[in-house]
Amino acid sequence: MNDKLKELVKLQQIDIQVMQIENKLEEIPEEIKGMDERVEQLEVDFQNASKEMNNLLVMKKEKDNDVLSIEEEIKKHQKELNSLKSNEAYSALLKEIENCNKKKEEIENEQLGIMEKEEQFIINKDKRHKELDEKKAVFNGKKKELEDEIQRLNNLLAETQSKRSDAARGVEDTVLVQYDRIRVKKRGIGIVPLEEEACGGCHMIMTPQEVSDVIRGQDTIVCSSCMRIVYFDEKKEEQQNKDLQNT
Numbered sequence: 001m002n003d004k005l006k007e008l009v010k011l012q013q014i015d016i017q018v019m020q021i022e023n024k025l026e027e028i029p030e031e032i033k034g035m036d037e038r039v040e041q042l043e044v045d046f047q048n049a050s051k052e053m054n055n056l057l058v059m060k061k062e063k064d065n066d067v068l069s070i071e072e073e074i075k076k077h078q079k080e081l082n083s084l085k086s087n088e089a090y091s092a093l094l095k096e097i098e099n100c101n102k103k104k105e106e107i108e109n110e111q112l113g114i115m116e117k118e119e120q121f122i123i124n125k126d127k128r129h130k131e132l133d134e135k136k137a138v139f140n141g142k143k144k145e146l147e148d149e150i151q152r153l154n155n156l157l158a159e160t161q162s163k164r165s166d167a168a169r170g171v172e173d174t175v176l177v178q179y180d181r182i183r184v185k186k187r188g189i190g191i192v193p194l195e196e197e198a199c200g201g202c203h204m205i206m207t208p209q210e211v212s213d214v215i216r217g218q219d220t221i222v223c224s225s226c227m228r229i230v231y232f233d234e235k236k237e238e239q240q241n242k243d244l245q246n247t
């Protein structure tokens with residue numbers, strides 16, 4: 001492989017590193033956002049449970065008034081009993097009083113239900129509060145780690161970009177322009193190794209002439225299918241031959 005291509009392969013390796021760092025830098029804020037949303041949801045759930053409990057307590061209080069007015073009604077009916085002349089009217093009113101008592105009992109049972117819920121809520125409240133605080137602490141710790149990671153990656157990116165500039169200086173201008181143009185179009189990969197008789201990028205079989213030109217390594221050969229520059233990786237070839245001999 002000629003030196004021009006060697007420099008370009010080095011540049012491609014650095015560009016891949018830059019891409020990987022940039023990808024991570026895009027992913028991490030998304031991860032942090034997801035965590036923030038989960039904590040927010042837990043807090044909303046907690047607040048909703050409290051709100052729901054408060055509504056029940058308001059309802060229980062309202063039921064106190066209902067009980068009072070039913071009791072008033074019962075008292076009134078009991079007074080009326082003495083003034084009634086006919087048996088029919090008397091038993092009708094007794095029935096009415098009985099209905100009032102039933103209704104009162106129902107309401108009092110509902111109130112008991114709410115009180116049981118309240119008791120349970122108070123017991124769970126502390127537990128849930130503690131759980132929420134623990135989860136928040138874990139999230140915050142993880143968030144801090146991720147923020148540190150962003151800092152580290154930004155430093156690494158600056159470092160790698162500066163390496164990139166140095167490496168780019170070693171590549172001939174026309175080749176660099178060609179490489180960069182393909183790289184941008186082809187998801188970051190502008191130069192690929194020959195893989196047997198195929199392009200290492202799109203895996204299309206190359207013509208025997210193209211293959212021998214790539215192996216000779218005198219000119220810059222591009223794959224006619226994906227337009228990437230194709231090079232012959234001597235070290236990889238040697239390794240493969242060695243592997244073959246060893247088997």
Ligand SMILES: [Zn+2]
Nearest residue numbers: 199202223226
């Ligand atoms: Zn190709």
